[in-house]
Amino acid sequence: MKYALLDRGDRLSRALSEEFHSLAKAKGFQVDDQSPEIVVSIGGDGTLLQAFHRFEDQLEQVSFIGIHTGHLGFYADWKKDELSELLHLMATSEPRKVQYPLLHVEITSREGKSKYLALNEFTLKSVDSTLVSAVHINDEPFEMFRGDGIVISTPTGSTGYNKSLGGAVIHPSLEALQIAEIASINNRIYRTLGSSVILPKHHHCDIVPNLDDELFIGIDHQVLQMSGVTSITCKVADCKITFARHRPFPFWNRVREAFIGSV
Numbered sequence: 001m002k003y004a005l006l007d008r009g010d011r012l013s014r015a016l017s018e019e020f021h022s023l024a025k026a027k028g029f030q031v032d033d034q035s036p037e038i039v040v041s042i043g044g045d046g047t048l049l050q051a052f053h054r055f056e057d058q059l060e061q062v063s064f065i066g067i068h069t070g071h072l073g074f075y076a077d078w079k080k081d082e083l084s085e086l087l088h089l090m091a092t093s094e095p096r097k098v099q100y101p102l103l104h105v106e107i108t109s110r111e112g113k114s115k116y117l118a119l120n121e122f123t124l125k126s127v128d129s130t131l132v133s134a135v136h137i138n139d140e141p142f143e144m145f146r147g148d149g150i151v152i153s154t155p156t157g158s159t160g161y162n163k164s165l166g167g168a169v170i171h172p173s174l175e176a177l178q179i180a181e182i183a184s185i186n187n188r189i190y191r192t193l194g195s196s197v198i199l200p201k202h203h204h205c206d207i208v209p210n211l212d213d214e215l216f217i218g219i220d221h222q223v224l225q226m227s228g229v230t231s232i233t234c235k236v237a238d239c240k241i242t243f244a245r246h247r248p249f250p251f252w253n254r255v256r257e258a259f260i261g262s263v
């Protein structure tokens with residue numbers, strides 16, 4: 001089996017990746033950074049976001065496995081002392097392949113169109129002023145947003161930034177996107193719904209900012225600065241990310257362990 005490995009770069013993650021390589025070599029696995037079947041991420045959820053973007057053009061061939069070296073992760077669900085168990089299972093059994101929805105983001109600006117995939121979310125903020133944007137759902141005007149920003153997340157991203165904004169946690173078997181507000185200003189002119197909104201796969205939303213505004217556009221952990229943006233379309237992507245699950249770890253158990261602890 002061909003695999004690629006990314007680690008967070010800290011001492012523990014590096015040591016674990018050395019250990020992973022030597023255990024994998026003993027099982028006859030080969031490192032292939034160009035066209036791997038398995039992408040292993042050692043670090044945190046942020047490391048898996050980086051791994052996802054490195055291989056986002058190969059999602060049909062690649063399955064991801066995350067090992068965490070900090071606290072429990074949402075994407076990284078193997079612990080640092082479980083490497084030999086994981087490698088044993090990788091060598092001897094077929095994993096269950098679990099697929100999670102992604103977000104498709106298309107930005108139209110004076111320069112043309114650009115497309116992005118997000119595993120967690122798309123974030124829109126204004127660089128030096130309050131963000132003012134019209135929000136359309138399915139080509140109908142929905143609301144006029146004024147405030148700090150808008151976050152549009154995937155189901156697995158719903159436990160990230162979205163959750164800090166009071167958004168709902170969505171099970172990743174639901175193909176949906178969620179629009180959450182960051183500190184909206186509400187008055188007679190600018191009125192937003194106030195609660196987060198969840199759209200199904202066959203819906204889309206468009207955000208129309210002020211053309212002259214300098215914007216921060218966040219795709220997961222990466223932030224771009226853009227101006228001259230005429231519209232941003234978000235919808236559930238046609239492709240998905242695949243995780244190789246060598247043992248079950250139900251989503252609600254992950255949510256409980258990360259946010260509630262033992263009951």
Ligand code: NAP
Pocket residue numbers: 043044045046047049070072073074120121156157158159160161162164220221
């Ligand atoms: P970071 O600053 O290390 O991330 C913030 C925290 O979010 C970290 O604890 C990270 O876990 C965790 N996280 C990432 N994806 C998650 C998910 N799907 N569910 C639950 N927790 C998640 O930056 P980063 O590691 O590059 O991650 C970028 C992500 O941070 C963004 O996609 C966004 O979701 C999140 N974020 C949150 C806030 C907020 O809550 N106010 C603000 C900005 C960004 P690890 O420590 O395991 O990496």
Ligand code: MN
Pocket residue numbers: 044045046047
């Ligand atoms: Mn992080």
